[in-house]
Amino acid sequence: MSQLNIIHEFEHNYRQENAILWYTRECFTYEILNRALRTLDANIIINMGFFIHDLHQQIHQLHQQQLPSYGDNPFKVYRGQGLLKTDFDKLKRTKGSLMSFNNFLSTSMERHVSLFFAESASGDPDKVGILFIITIDPRVSSIAFASIKEVSYYKTEEEILFSMHAVFRIGEIKEMGDNHRLYQVELQMTNDDDEQLQQLTEFISKEIAGATGWGRLGVLLTKTGHFDKAEELYKVLLEQPSTESDKALYYHCLGYVKHHQGNYEQAIEYYTKALGIREKTLSENHPHLAQSYNNIGETYREMGAYSKALIFHEKTLGMREKTLPTNHPHLALTYNNVGLVYNNMGEYLKSLSFYEKALGIREVALSKNHPELANIYRNIGTVYYDMKEYSKSLSFYEKALEIQEKTLSENHPDLATSYNNFGGLYYRMKEYSKALSYFERALDIWQSALPPNHPNLEGVKKWIEAVKKKL
Incomplete structure (x- = not known):
């Protein structure tokens, strides 16, 4: 049957209850959706939003229906695929940490079927074949999965389908054979009590509070460092019919x-558009107004316009001190940002005073590995760096990096900022080999995450030149 005929059939016969059938059929639905999720194509993801929703709902419904039949006994499923050698090297370095699949994850109850796919993939000289062995514990409720044999297009396959964003912990990684081309990787389901998973989900849920629908995807893209894809998504969303509140959010996120x-x-232009809408439509002490003032202040600080930055941060602080309890995380953020401005202005003692207020709130209110704790540790480290108290600076930088390496993706720009800080610190301490190593790590991330004309790239390249002259 031609693709045109299949599309015609889809238009006339598609129903919510047969989403899995259409996903498992070898046709445009599977190909287009997985390519869009892999490349984060905003237009396609938005246009296929109904299908993504229906597919997730059907998996979730089947999961609830099938759960009693599993009992309490864990069982294994398998997935065979190829991984680029560079991606496999990253996987080996993250053993013991969490791994997320951004698409709908297809697995098999039959090991030999998945092994065939892994062996086939290992024939590509740029890839290694991977046999994922996933242990499913039916008592773990954090992931929706279902046997789809009865509703699949192919009724003979023993397939278990996971919904999007399934998260697993990476276990043993073993070579299969002796040609360095085929490996098995053990994955364990994580439960809701997993501390690292809780920290990640708590961080994400707070960041997307207030966002609706596709806005949540955009915020997640920015938080994982996919800024170009987030920009594309928000611009598409602005072209769709939306409320004034949503428009303000999209402009704010573009900022x-x-x-x-x-x-x-x-950034100032987009933030100002968002602020204009919010000032017309919200009450005078609405938290979204404080959010706009805060981000405009942050951008002015980055531009070196410290007096303007301080004006906006003081507006934010005034609103939040009126409306929030004294231990609220947003108040801690505001103290932190005022501290940043004072540090840039060379008023180090004032800066430390505000940072200590922020730290006092965050150490009580947040888990010990929360990303916002890392930010305040890093900022305090920078004040001590500027005060030439390098041993104190190193202590706070190390606290920050320990958290960031646990909670951020390995190519996140915030991680590069910390590496850059370590580079500068070791340079001042005359440990030039260490400095070079950290600067190069920062450069690797920023080159992949930032546009080529970003000031951070220019800055770290100058640092690398300076260090090499010392070696």
Whole structure:
């Protein structure tokens, strides 16, 4: 049957209850959806949103229906695929940490079927074949999965399908054979009590509070460092019919994206559009107004306009001290940001005073590995660096990095900022080999995550030149 005929059949016969049938059929639905999820194509993801929703709902419904039949006994499923050698090297380095699949994950109850796919993939000289062995514990409720044999297009396959964003802990990684081309990787399901998973989900859920629908995807893209894809998504969303509140959110998020791309003038432009809508539609002490003031202040600080930055941060602080309890995380964020401005202005004792207020709240209110704790440790480290108290600076930088390496993706720009800070510190301490190593790690991340004209790239390249002259 031609693709055109299949599309015609889809238009006339598709129903919510047969989403899995259409997903497992070898046709455009599977191919287009997985390519869009892999490449984060905003237009396609939005247009296929109904199908993603229906597919997740059907998996979830089947999961609830099938759960009693599993009992309490764990069982194994398998997935065979190829991984680029560079991606496999990253996987080996993250053994023991969490791994997330951003698509719908297809697995088999039959080991030999998955092994065939892994062996086939190992024939590609740029890849290694991977046999994932996933232990499913039916008592773990954090992941929706279902046997789809009865509803699949192919009724003979023993397939278990996981919904999107399934998270597993990476276990043993073993070579199969002796040609260095085929490996098995053990994955364990994580439960809701997993501390690292809780920290990640808590961080994400707070960051997307207030966002609706596709706005949540955009915030997740920015938080994982996919700024270009987030920008594309928000611009598409602005072209769709939406409320004034949603428009303000999308402009605000575009400002956030532009800020992190180093395009500060455009960031101010987008933030100001969001603020204009919010000032017309919200009450005078609404938290979204404080959010706008805060981010405009942050951008002015990055531009070196410290007096303007302080004006906006003081507006934010005034609103939040009126409306929030004294131990609220947003108040801690505001103290932190005022501290940043004072540090930039060379008023180090004032800066430390505000940082200590922020730290006092965060150490009580947040888990010990929360990303916001890392930020305040890093900022305090920077004040001590500027005060030339290098041993104190190193202590706080190390605390920050320990948290960030547990909670951020390995190519996240915030991680590069910490590596860059370590580079500068070791340079001042005359430990030039260590300095070079950290600067190069920062450069690797920023080159993949930031546009080529970003000021951070120019800065770290100058540092690398300076260090090499000392070696």
